[in-house]
Amino acid sequence: MVDHLVNTEINSQRIAAVENCFGASGQPLALPGRVLLGEGVLTKECRKKAKPRIFFLFNDILVYGSIVLSKRKYRSQHIIPLEEVTLELLPDTLEAKNRWMIKTAKKSFVVSAASPTERQEWLSHIEECVRRQLLATGHQPTTEHAAPWIPDKATDICMRCTQTRFSALTRRHHCRKCGFVVCAECSRERFLLPRLSPKPQRVCSLCYRELAAQKLQEEAEEQGGVSPQQLAHLGGAFYGASSGDDGDDDDSDDDKEGSRDGDWPSRVQFYASSVSWSAFHS
Numbered sequence: 001m002v003d004h005l006v007n008t009e010i011n012s013q014r015i016a017a018v019e020n021c022f023g024a025s026g027q028p029l030a031l032p033g034r035v036l037l038g039e040g041v042l043t044k045e046c047r048k049k050a051k052p053r054i055f056f057l058f059n060d061i062l063v064y065g066s067i068v069l070s071k072r073k074y075r076s077q078h079i080i081p082l083e084e085v086t087l088e089l090l091p092d093t094l095e096a097k098n099r100w101m102i103k104t105a106k107k108s109f110v111v112s113a114a115s116p117t118e119r120q121e122w123l124s125h126i127e128e129c130v131r132r133q134l135l136a137t138g139h140q141p142t143t144e145h146a147a148p149w150i151p152d153k154a155t156d157i158c159m160r161c162t163q164t165r166f167s168a169l170t171r172r173h174h175c176r177k178c179g180f181v182v183c184a185e186c187s188r189e190r191f192l193l194p195r196l197s198p199k200p201q202r203v204c205s206l207c208y209r210e211l212a213a214q215k216l217q218e219e220a221e222e223q224g225g226v227s228p229q230q231l232a233h234l235g236g237a238f239y240g241a242s243s244g245d246d247g248d249d250d251d252s253d254d255d256k257e258g259s260r261d262g263d264w265p266s267r268v269q270f271y272a273s274s275v276s277w278s279a280f281h282s
């Protein structure tokens with residue numbers, strides 16, 4: 001499905017069109033051997049609510065972004081190398097059907113398609129591309145995946161202490177390790193999660209204890225024992241307890257919405273319509 005499109009004029013034109021839509025906010029996408037295989041709108045379950053996102057499947061990357069103006073202007077571009085991707089089918093919920101999870105080491109999230117057929121098309125095309133990418137690079141599939149963030153709406157109380165009730169004043173936070181919605185008190189600690197970021201990340205109290213114990217054990221194994229000095233050291237700079245509000249929780253990059261979000265008054269109808277928005281080039 002890929003080979004006959006490589007180095008064709010139509011493929012170059014399609015990729016140029018995508019670059020144009022993202023404009024200066026996006027990365028250059030044209031590369032020798034890169035083929036655009038399909039595109040379509042999927043609903044992405046974000047922190048606050050589910051939102052339409054434009055997705056482009058290339059033979060080596062999956063690109064998605066926010067829609068400012070359909071087929072004209074996109075922004076907030078994200079690029080996911082396909083060799084890191086694992087897919088997981090998910091059951092329907094009351095709000096969303098035809099769901100699946102896109103899992104990578106850095107980030108995992110849930111999307112849904114307009115119909116079972118469309119989901120099947122996305123799944124089979126992505127999986128075929130992943131398989132070919134791994135074959136070409138000789139890499140192993142990624143086995144460790146970032147936990148998807150549990151949506152804010154899923155809970156009114158902290159999922160760790162189950163005491164704190166969230167409100168306009170009591171903010172929700174997300175543990176970067178388990179993805180749970182927790183209160184500030186239950187997520188005071190920071191821990192270095194190298195797969196996610198070079199900076200220590202907010203983690204919940206339970207994950208902190210597990211990560212710290214794991215780290216300690218690894219160090220003990222490496223050095224044949226843990227000294228009190230090492231224990232003291234581990235409690236200090238490296239794990240770094242929170243020094244107050246670091247304002248890091250407005251998170252998930254693509255979930256920020258600009259004023260242009262208001263341009264989608266018919267967002268719900270858009271998806272309720274029977275129009276198929278995914279098209280695969282064959």
Ligand SMILES: [Zn+2]
Nearest residue numbers: 158161183186
């Ligand atoms: Zn709590």
Ligand SMILES: [Zn+2]
Nearest residue numbers: 175178204207
């Ligand atoms: Zn956690």
